[in-house]
Amino acid sequence: MLKGNLNCSEINKYLIRYINFDLKRSDMARVAIHLRNCPKCMEKYSVILKRKNELRKVFIEIEKKLRMQNEISSYIDNECDKESKFITEAMIICDEDYKNELNLMNLIKEKIERTKEEIINNKKTNYTQKILAKERRKKFERIKFLKKIIPLFPRLRREFAKFV
Numbered sequence: 001m002l003k004g005n006l007n008c009s010e011i012n013k014y015l016i017r018y019i020n021f022d023l024k025r026s027d028m029a030r031v032a033i034h035l036r037n038c039p040k041c042m043e044k045y046s047v048i049l050k051r052k053n054e055l056r057k058v059f060i061e062i063e064k065k066l067r068m069q070n071e072i073s074s075y076i077d078n079e080c081d082k083e084s085k086f087i088t089e090a091m092i093i094c095d096e097d098y099k100n101e102l103n104l105m106n107l108i109k110e111k112i113e114r115t116k117e118e119i120i121n122n123k124k125t126n127y128t129q130k131i132l133a134k135e136r137r138k139k140f141e142r143i144k145f146l147k148k149i150i151p152l153f154p155r156l157r158r159e160f161a162k163f164v
């Protein structure tokens with residue numbers, strides 16, 4: 001079946017390129033004529049075009065999200081210039097997605113800060129416990145020493161009471 005000088009199997013080869021405007025002007029016209037006159041190929045064309053548009057929407061969404069995350073991340077870390085800061089602040093005020101992303105990033109940042117603090121505090125606690133253990137050992141040694149010498153110096157008994 002020849003429609004617009006092309007048969008259906010030839011159209012199949014051209015469809016993607018036709019959708020991407022990747023054909024010579026004359027070939028674009030030939031494909032268009034065939035599509036107008038062939039419901040079967042027109043159906044295929046519509047399906048591919050629909051998928052392409054759906055994919056494009058997904059890509060745009062992903063791209064938008066990445067750009068937004070990038071902007072908010074620089075905003076939180078104070079890495080953007082005055083103008084970008086102003087724009088990001090405006091977006092946070094009017095766009096729910098920006099607002100939610102900012103809240104999410106702030107939560108993550110807080111969690112990281114808390115974890116950092118916990119690590120530092122644990123180190124401090126460990127250090128304090130080491131010092132306390134050392135002091136306890138010293139005290140124990142002192143008591144042992146005093147117990148030994150106390151019978152020799154009865155007046156030290158009151159001093160000794162402080163340590164027990």
Ligand SMILES: [Zn+2]
Binds near residue numbers: 008034038
């Ligand atoms: Zn056809």
